[in-house]
Amino acid sequence: MKAKKASETLAISTKVVLPNDTNTLGNLFGGQLLAWMDVIASVSAHRHCRRVVVTASVNNVAFNAPINHSSIVTLEAKVSRAFNSSMEVFVDVYVENPVTGNKFRSNEAIYTFVAVDQNGGPIQVPELIPETQEEKERYTAALRRKQLALILAGKMNPKDANELKKLFVD
Numbered sequence: 001m002k003a004k005k006a007s008e009t010l011a012i013s014t015k016v017v018l019p020n021d022t023n024t025l026g027n028l029f030g031g032q033l034l035a036w037m038d039v040i041a042s043v044s045a046h047r048h049c050r051r052v053v054v055t056a057s058v059n060n061v062a063f064n065a066p067i068n069h070s071s072i073v074t075l076e077a078k079v080s081r082a083f084n085s086s087m088e089v090f091v092d093v094y095v096e097n098p099v100t101g102n103k104f105r106s107n108e109a110i111y112t113f114v115a116v117d118q119n120g121g122p123i124q125v126p127e128l129i130p131e132t133q134e135e136k137e138r139y140t141a142a143l144r145r146k147q148l149a150l151i152l153a154g155k156m157n158p159k160d161a162n163e164l165k166k167l168f169v170d
């Protein structure tokens with residue numbers, strides 16, 4: 001199975017926050033943003049493995065600032081690491097004011113997708129090749145995040161999480 005570069009998995013989506021997307025304060029509803037992120041992250045995972053993928057977990061979501069009605073929202077997703085059947089996907093969210101053009105990074109999320117066969121069973125995915133400094137940093141840290149996610153899901157014994165443990169001991 002041929003390894004793929006992280007850059008080959010890039011998926012970008014641009015949205016406008018419309019009234020139906022908002023909460024009672026008139027800002028983007030968090031659940032809507034989660035759905036947008038899930039879809040674009042799945043496109044990135046598809047570009048990596050070209051198989052059916054399912055969301056296994058959402059490992060980290062930070063809502064750092066409210067996103068106002070009528071903002072332009074750009075979501076950028078890229079696979080940060082591939083394991084056996086699972087892929088970690090980073091989603092970076094940027095908000096642009098349509099009038100001033102001011103743009104800032106408002107959110108990030110880290111999703112895990114698993115490639116599955118017709119019966120829903122996990123299948124092997126290609127390796128990922130990180131190239132930029134950021135891609136390499138995210139690639140390295142992905143193993144620790146996978147271990148933490150599996151511990152929290154009750155699927156891994158903490159004593160087996162060697163890379164994660166190294167964070168806490170000299």
Ligand SMILES: CC(=O)SCCNC(=O)CCNC(=O)[C@H](O)C(C)(C)COP(=O)(O)OP(=O)(O)OC[C@H]1O[C@@H](n2cnc3c(N)ncnc32)[C@H](O)[C@@H]1OP(=O)(O)O
Pocket residue numbers: 038042053054055056057082083084085086087112114116120121122146149150153155
């Ligand atoms: C795009 C969408 O929105 S899809 C809809 C929402 N998602 C779903 O319906 C998925 C429902 N869940 C499932 O089908 C299954 O739980 C699966 C396919 C995700 C995993 O199946 P399991 O039988 O648990 O498989 P298994 O234990 O072998 O794990 C498979 C992989 O998932 C990873 N995994 C399982 N649970 C988690 C978790 N909570 N967090 C991170 N990774 C996980 C495992 O580490 C393994 O990765 P690896 O093969 O790269 O080492």
